Amino acid sequence: MTLKRETPAPAHHTVNTTKKKKNLVSLLTLERVKRRWQKAVQVVITVQRVAGIAEALRHPDHAKTFIDITEEEYSRYRQTVMGTAFSSGLTLKETMLSHHVCRILSTPPVHRSDEDIRKVVNGLRFIREFTAYPPHVQTQLARIGWYCKVQPNRIIIRQGQPPDACYFILGGQALVKKMKRDSTARVETILHQGACFGELALLYNSRRARTVASRTTVHMLWVLGEDFLDIFRGPRTVHNTIPDHIKYLGKLT
Numbered sequence: 001m002t003l004k005r006e007t008p009a010p011a012h013h014t015v016n017t018t019k020k021k022k023n024l025v026s027l028l029t030l031e032r033v034k035r036r037w038q039k040a041v042q043v044v045i046t047v048q049r050v051a052g053i054a055e056a057l058r059h060p061d062h063a064k065t066f067i068d069i070t071e072e073e074y075s076r077y078r079q080t081v082m083g084t085a086f087s088s089g090l091t092l093k094e095t096m097l098s099h100h101v102c103r104i105l106s107t108p109p110v111h112r113s114d115e116d117i118r119k120v121v122n123g124l125r126f127i128r129e130f131t132a133y134p135p136h137v138q139t140q141l142a143r144i145g146w147y148c149k150v151q152p153n154r155i156i157i158r159q160g161q162p163p164d165a166c167y168f169i170l171g172g173q174a175l176v177k178k179m180k181r182d183s184t185a186r187v188e189t190i191l192h193q194g195a196c197f198g199e200l201a202l203l204y205n206s207r208r209a210r211t212v213a214s215r216t217t218v219h220m221l222w223v224l225g226e227d228f229l230d231i232f233r234g235p236r237t238v239h240n241t242i243p244d245h246i247k248y249l250g251k252l253t
Contacts, residue, residue, distance in 0.1 A: 094193045095126040097170045097219060105147035105221065117142045124221070128194035130168050137231055141168075144227040150218045159211040163201035164225045169193055172218035177211045185211065202228055 101123035104116045112120075120142035124130045130138060145168075150156060156167065159179045169191055176189040176197070188210070191197060201208050202225045 094171050098123055102147050102219075105142075105145060109144055112143060120145075124168075124170075126194065127168055127170065127221075129196035130221070140231045141221070141223060141228075145221045145223045148220050148222045150214045150220065152214050152216050154214045156212045156214060156218070156220075157198055157208050157210075159208050161208050163198060163206075163208060166196065166198035166202055166223050166225070166228050167212075168221040168223075169195045169197075170219040170221055173215040174218055175213050175215050177213065179211055190215065199228065203232075 101120055104112060104120050107116075117139055121135075121138050124138075124142065130141065133141065147170075150172075156174065157163075159177075171193050174191045174195075174197070175187050176191060177185040178188055179185050191212070197212055198208075200206075
């Protein structure tokens with residue numbers, strides 16, 4: 001009986017395998033560090049927002065309401081987490097929305113099947129402020145929202161006007177402007193893919209605190225105000241009590 005001697009693996013093959021394992025370990029380590037860093041930054045930003053509102057209320061400016069103070073702090077928060085890359089001259093690669101999802105969102109809600117809604121929810125996973133809502137709210141937004149496209153340098157919402165809708169940016173950039181009494185405007189923030197705006201005025205039932213205009217061609221998920229509020233409204237509303245959709249704000253970070 002003749003025994004066959006096993007041929008050892010080539011040295012270069014062993015080296016390549018070892019390198020692949022080391023690279024995989026490095027990638028996993030970097031991903032864990034990245035997630036921890038993102039959580040830490042989110043905690044710091046949340047604390048700063050709460051501290052900023054508390055400080056403003058401790059030294060009240062009689063020209064400002066609580067809603068004004070909240071809007072200003074929320075604007076600073078958005079500029080920190082969403083506008084940093086653009087203010088420093090960096091560019092971010094956007095995720096493209098599929099044509100199939102656009103077609104569904106351009107179809108009247110009554111004609112959207114449950115399968116269509118599921119595809120829309122899955123297709124909007126890259127929209128940060130969309131996925132921040134609970135799953136059942138995401139489903140409702142996918143059912144009632146509409147796709148729309150706005151050309152550059154167009155006013156989307158205007159400061160001082162009553163709210164009628166909210167918007168999720170699916171692609172493109174928009175400028176948040178504070179209009180002054182001399183009719184000039186100061187750009188406060190640049191919103192980009194993943195941002196949502198217009199919801200605070202709806203939830204607080206207040207006039208628009210800022211003007212938002214398209215900087216580039218902007219693709220959006222547009223949700224009618226009444227439809228948006230119906231998602232959060234309870235079956236009964238009692239006068240002088242805090243509505244459920246306002247209480248929900250306390251859960252947002």
